[in-house]
Amino acid sequence: MSSEIRTGASRHFVLAAGGTGGHLIPAFALAGELHARGHHVALITDERGANIPGKPDYLTAHVLPAGRFGKNPLGWPKGIAAVLEGRRMALRLFDAFEPSAIVGFGGYPALPALLAATSAGLPSVIHEQNAVLGRVNRLLAGRVDAIATSYDKVDRLDPKHAAKVYLTGNPVRAEVLALREQDFPAFTEEGLLRVLVTGGSQGARVLSEVVPDGLAMLPPALRQRLQVTQQCRPEDLDAVRQRYAEHDIPAELGTYFEDMHERLADAHLFIGRAGASTIAELTAVGRPAILVPLPIATDDHQAVNTREMVKAGGARMIRQDAFQPKELAKQIQAMAMNPSSLANAAHCAFNCGRPDAVKDLADLVESMSGIDLMDVIRVGEGAAAATASARPATGSARKSAREFADQ
Template identity: 85%
Template sequence: MTSPTRKGASRHFVLAAGGTGGHLIPAFALAAELDARGHHVALITDERGANIPGKPDYLTAHVLPAGRFGKNPLRWPGAARAVWDGRNMALRLFESFAPTAVVGFGGYPALPALLAATSAGVPSVIHEQNAVLGRVNRLLAGRVDAIATAYPAVARLKDKHRDKAHLVGNPVRAEVLALRDEDFPAFTEEGLLRVLVTGGSQGARVLSEVVPDGLAMLPPGLRQRLQITQQCRPEDLDAVRQRYADHDIPAELGTYFEDMHERLADAHLFIGRAGASTIAELTAVGRPAILIPLPIATDDHQAANTREIVQAGGGRMIRQEKFAPKELAKQIQAMAQNPASLANAAHAAWNCGRPDAASDLADLVESMGGIDTMDVIRVGEPAKAARTAPSAEPAPGAARDNAA
């Protein structure tokens, strides 16, 4: 629950994040929560982040140099100089902004801001969206005051740093969180099976190649009830449209859907990648999923992201090398063989959600300014009772008639 704004308690916070949606969506969610509490918030990012759709109008963006340390060591000196220049610029910004705390969300653009904060003695927090601590957050873990995590188990987090780790979850967009208390859409033996297929911000060619043929291998009674919404790369649209037409499966295709939260609300089953924001939204709303982790993701973090929802029974994971039409059809049949099994999976996914993530993270950030930490869960401690309610009592967001 959002803390009431405290009279005279308005403070300044700086959020620092890489320019991708995975880093910025939780940053924007925290910004909205802090703004609602009466605080002032600024953003440090790169050019992509400063211009990304969805950035709140009140959130002023500052673009600082940030070198990227890739695999070529010849480029490391230049990257180090860029980080140093960005750090110095951040220090000058802090002189005028006087932040209570700096919060990093990963990505190389966050590195200069966090280095400046630790150098200037400004309290600092990092938030890790994935189930594996990212490179920049690993560099900063020993310097910052607190580490906020999205999962109870986080790989690459050193034991000596676990005492400052807090489980808060991964904040999601407000329009997605608003769907949490809605029922799982009715799914009957004769009704439509609505499937949502996405591959991240740029789409995924493997989904375009496998999903239409996999759906075509379903038993006729199920195949004839399919209604597909699929995100594709622009260059793949025509070929995917023809595949669905050949299989006589109705499908709406697009490169980008502005109303993705509404499509998620209508979906009975999700098929796609396992990015941190995707998992957070699926569990916030409670949607069963078949997840195909990106095989080149750093430290295989997308596969790690699937662990909690799969173990709970809310999803299934297929490695890309095994992602073939026959295997996909097999997994869909297992999940959608009857309305009860799909609704139970939705309920299990819902139970993995952490709807208070933005509020809990804001509590943690506010505590850096002298206010006691409020209701923030330590990594390794039991989750709140509301999040571990017996599955015998269907939760909002799952089909009450069919949930286990």
């Protein structure tokens, strides 16, 4: 599609996402792409999302009520009341902002916004970051006009929605995507083995407990070449630092690294959780990994997230109950004792990446407002009928948001 068409077709879009990094990183990436194309973008989220680091200055955040629905039914009436109030507020926002489409990224704060879009007849898209369709996206899948996925196969996605599924990938931060143009750092039989260990935004205690001892069990020829960077919880820092000192392994520890993309650029091997953004970044850059899925993740989605990368040969997955020092050392040896094995795993990870994710997602979102959808997006099985010619109605064919604001 020509840049003249893009820049000449300014639209308004609303993004709705839960307040965690997993939901907001792709939302911010899409916001940046739409903004660069000349569009205006607003965000609906919760208090965490409105104040999370990394939110673009141009992206105005609107905090709406969003009820949660736990296992105890006694709390559901309160949750429903919050969703209905959030829906009313979203409709008033839509009436003032006049969006061309609403894009949901999962999480409970997205629910009232997408329900409001359905009520007002506004085109809507949901994006699923994980390899298992999340709860809120499952609730909305039958209502929205398009479903963007990050994986070829997404569990708990009803086959009856196949005609509106588009494989876009999971957008990553621009500074991470830029690393795709760099070669995998040279790794030789005498050179350093740089290991990056993270456990998500809050760290993971199991990594602090297992990784230092697992690295210490490596053969001396490999252990003496280690250089470790590890993110830890504040309360774990001293104990982890002492363990590395006892093992005589050089390690830089911190609770947060602002230059994480630069650490990733230098790393030969990643050890950590299997969140959607983590895997999207590893595959975008091409970094081999040992992944330890969070065992309490809803629908075990982190374990499912590893499926594609492990099958391709770019990663190894260890369940947390089996994540012991001896097993970790065994897996590292299998990947790193031969320099070519690690380089091959990096190549396999790289081939799983979807570097055009943010562009493809932006193309899909723009198509909801009448801009042609080009063939850069791979559609799901049976989606041949869901071409750009079958877009939802726009303009006068939509219902006015004001008609619903007081319902």
